[in-house]
Amino acid sequence: MAEDLLTRPNSTQQSAGDQPSVVKFDNVSIAFDRKPVLEEISFTVVRGETRIILGPAGGGKSVLMKLANGLLRPDSGTIRIFGENITSLPERDLFKRRARIGMVFQESALFDSLSVEDNVAYRLHEEHVPEQEAHARVVEALKFVELEQAIQKFPPELSGGMRRRVSIARAIISQPDLILYDSPTGGLDPITSTTIVELVMKQRDVSHTTSLMITHRLQDAFTLAMNRFNPETGKMVPIPDGGVDESTKFLVLNEGKVVFDGTTHELVSSTDPWLRAYLS
Numbered sequence: 569m570a571e572d573l574l575t576r577p578n579s580t581q582q583s584a585g586d587q588p589s590v591v592k593f594d595n596v597s598i599a600f601d602r603k604p605v606l607e608e609i610s611f612t613v614v615r616g617e618t619r620i621i622l623g624p625a626g627g628g629k630s631v632l633m634k635l636a637n638g639l640l641r642p643d644s645g646t647i648r649i650f651g652e653n654i655t656s657l658p659e660r661d662l663f664k665r666r667a668r669i670g671m672v673f674q675e676s677a678l679f680d681s682l683s684v685e686d687n688v689a690y691r692l693h694e695e696h697v698p699e700q701e702a703h704a705r706v707v708e709a710l711k712f713v714e715l716e717q718a719i720q721k722f723p724p725e726l727s728g729g730m731r732r733r734v735s736i737a738r739a740i741i742s743q744p745d746l747i748l749y750d751s752p753t754g755g756l757d758p759i760t761s762t763t764i765v766e767l768v769m770k771q772r773d774v775s776h777t778t779s780l781m782i783t784h785r786l787q788d789a790f791t792l793a794m795n796r797f798n799p800e801t802g803k804m805v806p807i808p809d810g811g812v813d814e815s816t817k818f819l820v821l822n823e824g825k826v827v828f829d830g831t832t833h834e835l836v837s838s839t840d841p842w843l844r845a846y847l848s
């Protein structure tokens with residue numbers, strides 16, 4: 569998958585550390601009803617990076633995610649995804665680009681009338697993948713989220729945490745080059761949240777998929793930054809000596825502006841009074 573990304577013509581752009589940029593915002597602004605929601609936003613996410621997006625409610629985090637997926641268009645500025653300027657692409661071209669992006673929505677967004685299997689296979693059905701292959705891939709994706717026993721159930725029969733797992737399985741089924749997680753732990757209790765963070769970590773450390781993750785819970789953000797998935801035990805373990813995962817970085821938005829863009833160490837050692845108050 570990663571190699572595939574490298575070999576696609578014009579699909580990447582060189583950026584920091586010589587890694588190709590997967591998401592690049594340049595001076596992006598958007599307003600609703602003349603009210604600015606994002607103002608002059610610039611940041612880059614390179615291949616293999618996990619970018620945690622933090623900030624107070626209403627700061628524009630979900631809008632940023634929708635811009636990255638081409639579901640919204642900016643009023644000004646440029647958005648490049650996989651090195652390609654998507655800012656003014658027609659919808660039919662955006663649709664094709666979205667095939668490379670997995671999305672986990674805030675409220676799971678599953679179809680209640682479809683079984684877990686059909687929910688997870690949704691994109692494969694759209695792509696007319698043969699039934700037998702689709703089934704095998706659904707089983708594999710459900711195994712990844714440890715939910716294969718629920719394959720024949722329907723979303724209303726599942727707990728909130730299980731629905732979130734199905735949503736993650738649906739996002740990874742097509743082996744995306746980018747995953748957008750919009751508050752994957754929103755509304756879940758702390759223990760269930762941790763199991764979802766563990767899945768995000770597993771995807772990061774096993775598949776190295778580039779991702780953006782919005783979270784309202786600082787605890788989840790730092791769990792992701794300071795732990796690593798151990799494939800032998802199937803559990804996360806703290807990175808020794810107070811270390812952090814180098815591929816995990818932060819973007820903090822407040823009132824539509826980037827107030828922080830950097831590493832975990834830079835974030836926790838920032839002397840900015842607003843950031844210190846926000847993190848305390």
Ligand SMILES: Nc1ncnc2c1ncn2[C@@H]1O[C@H](COP(=O)(O)OP(=O)(O)OP(=O)(O)O)[C@@H](O)[C@H]1O
Pocket residue numbers: 600601605623624625626627628629630631632784
């Ligand atoms: N389609 C829309 N039409 C009008 N206003 C919108 C639209 N989408 C978002 N907004 C406004 O943009 C602002 C930012 O919303 P957004 O959902 O991105 O914030 P957020 O940081 O994700 O908040 P939360 O943490 O509560 O999820 C809000 O004031 C919201 O009402």
